Amino acid sequence: MDADFESPFMSKMSFLAYRKLREVVDKHDIPIDAPRIVFVGETSTGKSMLVQNFLGFPCTFSQAGVATRCPVAYQLRYNPDVPEYRVIKPSGITPQMLAGRLRDHMKNIEQESKFSKDPYEIELESSFYPDLEILDVPGLIAGNESEDRDAVEKSKLLQL
Template identity: 50%
Template sequence: MDSTGTVFDPAAFQAYTELRRIASEYHLEDELEVPQLVVVGETSAGKSMLVQNFLRFPCSFTAHDIATRCPVSYRLVHNSTLAGGEKRVTKPPGVTHPEKLVDHLKIEMERIAKDVASGFSSHCFEIEIESAEYTDFEIVDVPGLVTGNPQADVRAAVEGIVENYVRNPRFSIVLLKEAGQLLQNATGALRIRELCTAPQGFATTLPPRPDYLNHMITVQTKFDSYLSMKNGTDANQKIENLRRELGETYFVNMIFDGYSMADHSFEQNVEYIAKLPELERTQVDHWIEELDKAAGSPPQGFQKFNSTEYRPLIGIDVVRRQIQQLWLRVSTGNIKCECLSFTTNRHPQIHP
């Protein structure tokens, strides 16, 4: 949470407030589609961890080593009547506090694993959370791709679920892959491309989405694998290769020093998430300082780290801002379209 008390970046939150004012002026609050984002990637790429770092509280059942077995929708609802810092869970029934979500999700995932033949369900498990600090937004965490699973029915079940979201133009896409993984080995990233662009979907009737890259960012997780690198030449080259292969891409770690949320209380994990941006910033900056100290010395003559181009791509706060920008682009587009429709169809004399 930033100094303004909002979960979102202050500039994004201010823009959101203005968009709501415009929607209210044209009486379009109920007609606007809530911006939606789907988080995809291979199993253990860090999807659920990214979601809870974005929401700023631990909500991931992966603390119990339970895989995501169905799409999990986190619907954020702006409620200006709630006190600062207060978050109220309104779905699922019977859960009122974010702390209770982990156990509730764990039970549901275990049920699906036991009762469904493939171990996966396409039925979306819906969570709705209200806060004065939220904007209206929906994040969907889908099961991780299991491209190497020898069971064809399991692969088909998971890919069918993912395809239903990534081919849907209403959803912006956040693709997660491990930073140390080159594109030719990133079977999850390659499979997402196929699911989006195949002329015919194998599990849905949705048309191909050839422009999906315009609505997607890639997040490279487990960036700590780079922090063991000792020279700026190699670090620069690896980051540049990934940028060239994947386009708009960012880097994040999310967990440092072997911290396990399963071993700590809800309050301790909230505190860890709050401190993570500064911890990450400190460790990455120290790594860059060491690379720069080693630069220029013979016989290798290593480069300095390219801080101008690459440092702005690293960090959980960077990733949050980019997710917010995806949201903001969709929100702006929705309101412009609705306002244009309103002024054209209902008040022809008004020109937008």
């Protein structure tokens, strides 16, 4: 690990400990589930921007005037051979294209319906990431129960 190492998730020493643990898990073929962080809150409170700060590169669409219309499930994978960031899913795109792809997906949902329960799945790998799952859900709609709020709260991934 180089002296300039900075992980968006943890200190250099913590990440070094994670990497050593990861080596043991891989060597002995021990199945473990990655920790999961779920970002939940009211509409337009900065959940997606917080996720972007965690990921360490511009990848959200929050400046495009489009709100999160479905859960976005990020699967982060540690890969010591990837020096920066690589998008595994959706396939065929670069990290720089991810924000545009998300924006277009959210615009389509907004035009077809208001929200979707189906998650948009993104898998990223990097030598900077520990194995981690992040779920960014659409903002909760304040006030009385509504169909939109119900769609958000009954998201498939929140039930896991």
